[in-house]
Amino acid sequence: MNYKEKIKFLHNVFGESRLQNDELELTVRCPNCGKPGKRKMCIRLDTDLYHCWVCNLRGRNVARLVAMKKPSAVSEYNQKFKPAGIANISTQSLPEFDPVSLPENYRLIMENTRDPDSLAIRKYAHSRGISDSMLWRFRVGYSDEWKLRRRLIIPSFDGDGNLNYWVARSIDKDPYIKYVNSQAPKVAIIFNEIDIDWTKPVHLVEGPLDLVKCVNLNATCLLGSSLTENSMLFYELALNNSKIILSLDPDARKKQDKIADLLKSYNLDVYTASPSFGDIGDMSPKEVEHLVSHPVQWNETSNLQNRIKDL
Ligand SMILES: [Zn+2]
The missing domain is CATH 3.90.980.10 (DNA primase, catalytic core, N-terminal domain)
Structure with a gap:
């Protein structure tokens, strides 16, 4: 996809900009905290995620950012440049x-x-x-x-x-x-976020007793077997464009498929590495490490194959 028009549009709205990261990110002056010459607001052109390194203003709908700077430009932005299929996640709705x-x-x-x-x-x-x-x-x-x-x-x-x-x-x-x-x-917290490096692949398991077995992995748990768009965890994964490896227990395979589909619909890189029998919580850290060392990339076909297997 060519972002030439989008870049030009955003440049005009924010007055100054610079491309970086393989021309996928545009940095502009933050409409919240920015001073002239300081481009600390980082916009992902493909996903519409944005994040200011100074004031931490973040979201995944650049139209909101445009509205802060130039409200009259919002409708043109939505018509021409808003990525298709991306809903507007916001942490504002979290309890x-x-x-x-x-x-x-x-x-x-x-x-x-x-x-x-x-x-x-x-x-x-x-x-x-x-x-x-x-x-x-x-x-x-x-x-x-x-x-x-x-x-x-x-x-x-x-x-x-x-x-x-x-x-x-x-x-x-x-x-x-x-x-x-x-x-x-649960939706408003990320379990042991303190241990997570969002720039590295993130492993997701069901509960804290599974998580303790991921002692050598970059992991957190869902506190259950579902993940919704309106949760802090989903928000961070999407914001950081993290690579995700799902390791739910075998009895939650359908729920895992659902989570994978949802993450994939946001263009995230999703893998699965689930035990074929037994629970993560009953495995040793070494066994878990071995299990996740060969994750399977998730795509529409793998979902279809799983559904056929279930018939
Ligand atoms: Zn800012």
């Missing part, structure tokens, strides 16, 4: 939530190895293939809070290192409630 805090008297398992509660949880962790170093690495802890007793608690931190979620898994065999989660809405 607000109160800051998450750690459970009462939260302590790390590995710092309290003599405490009987901690001991029982550590034993459970070992039985699930979660080693001491993984308990350290994922900052796994426990709490005295009544509803959280005998639960392995995995905290999650956002990109700035602030707590944004936690998950508490019962260590008992047939618990009344298997998981107790913190209150924040």
Whole structure:
């Protein structure tokens, strides 16, 4: 595709511009924070994602950016240059939530190895293939809070290192409630975003107990088996144009297909690497690494083949 006309149009709107990254990105003066001569607003010409490196203004609909600078140019932009098939994702519609805090008297398992509660949880962790170093690495802890007793608690931190979620898994065999989660809405957070490098391929698994097995991978979890466009995770993946490798459990194959289709519809590079039987959470980190070392690229044909297999 030739972006000559689009570049000319955007140059006229923002007054100054420069092409970079194989002529796929145009940098312009940010309509929010920009000073003359400073082109910190980066626009992807193919996907319409934009991001200012200074004020962090970001989105995926350049029409909104045009509106900030020259409202009269918006309709022409939408008619001529808006990429087809790209809906407008925005984080504005995400629910607000109160800051998450750690459970009462939260302590790390590995710092309290003599405490009987901690001991029982550590034993459970070992039985699930979660080693001491993984308990350290994922900052796994426990709490005295009544509803959280005998639960392995995995905290999650956002990109700035602030707590944004936690998950508490019962260590008992047939618990009344298997998981107790913190209150924040799942769509508004990214589990352990602090560990993710968006410029590298991102691995997605279902839950935190799968994620701990991805100890050597650039990974996060869905906190379930679905992903919607209106979620922080989807937004970041699209914004960063990340390469994505999906590793959901075999019983979620159809849901995985759906996620792959959705990501693909945003032109993202999608791969799958799912176990044919058994769950990621029951595998060792080495086995998971081996599994994802040969991911299969997702395209319409692979989806069709999967559907035929299901018949
Ligand atoms: Zn800015």
